[in-house]
Amino acid sequence: MAKNLFQNLDLNLLHVFFILYRERNMRLTAGRLFVSQPAISKSLQKLRHHFGDELFVKIPSGLEPTPFAVNLFQSISPVYQDLELAVNSVNEFDPAALEDTFHIALSPFLLNSIGSKLFLNIMASAPKCNVQMYKWSTDSLSQIQQDRLHLGLTYQIPELPSEVSEKYISTERFKCYVRKNHPCKKTSISLSEAAQYDFAAIIAADWNYQQTIAQGIFAKNNLDYRVKFRSELPSTILDVISETDMIAPLSGFLDISHYPQLRAIKINVDEGVLDYKISTYFHYKNRQNPLTQWLNNLVLKTFEEQKQKQKSPLI
Missing domain, CATH: 3.40.190.10 (Periplasmic binding protein-like II)
Incomplete structure (x- = not known):
């Protein structure tokens, strides 16, 4: 008969296993659980003895789960997460x-x-x-x-x-911003008019790292487009357009009242293009x-x- 692995299993050890699996690091796991690294090491030894498997092996970047550990995590993860949610929801939620x-x-x-x-x-x-x-x-x-x-x-x-x-x-709905004394005095301009100016654009991971919003719009309309400056920091973009004639497409949720030196300028494109x-x-x-x-x-x-x-x- 196969060994009953659930029998005598300490659920606290199972919790350590889940955090170790996610962190792949003894120190980070200890920090998450507010215990010492030796305590985590001791718990891992108990887990290894209980399951009869190494569970994690050391690699240069931390810990690598064994095939048994991967299968264990994938098999019981949904049940464990539902149990964790049920236990945590017993207490009435009070943000204060x-x-x-x-x-x-x-x-x-x-x-x-x-x-x-x-x-x-x-x-x-x-x-x-x-x-x-x-x-x-x-x-x-x-x-x-x-x-x-x-x-x-x-x-x-x-x-x-x-x-x-x-x-x-x-x-x-993205908007374009320029300095108050920008040479273009209009509040609304065409794409071809906008193409006369250099642009400053934010670098946003997983979104516009390879191509900016404006690049796609201008390319679709067969217009040249010059990105003079890019930065991951919005504050740097705001500083740059405050001192130059560049145009910057930025969030429509930007509170322009905080930037009295700037104003919004509408670039006429099809409805929804900037949404x-x-x-x-x-x-x-x-x-x-x-x-x-x-x-x-x-x-x-x-x-x-x-x-x-x-x-x-x-x-």
């Missing part, structure tokens, strides 16, 4: 009682335009928490898969890993988690507040 540190990655466009407002909304409901916001990068999806990020906020990604869930938040969907991304296991739902609602609230502010006659 939270003392967590939230890790959120945002597209640089959105980090610049709504990042501070989202932080203030989080603090209003959960004043004991800390927030760390990162620029969305090429490994952000991997960070979500490994459950290292609470939330990602960026422009819609067409193909997602099975572990990542998506929630549509809003539709972005892009914005979504949040989070681990699939957290889709029903009250914390994730709360964060998603705060993101929605932040966008709605910004939309209302932009409609104000004072802006």
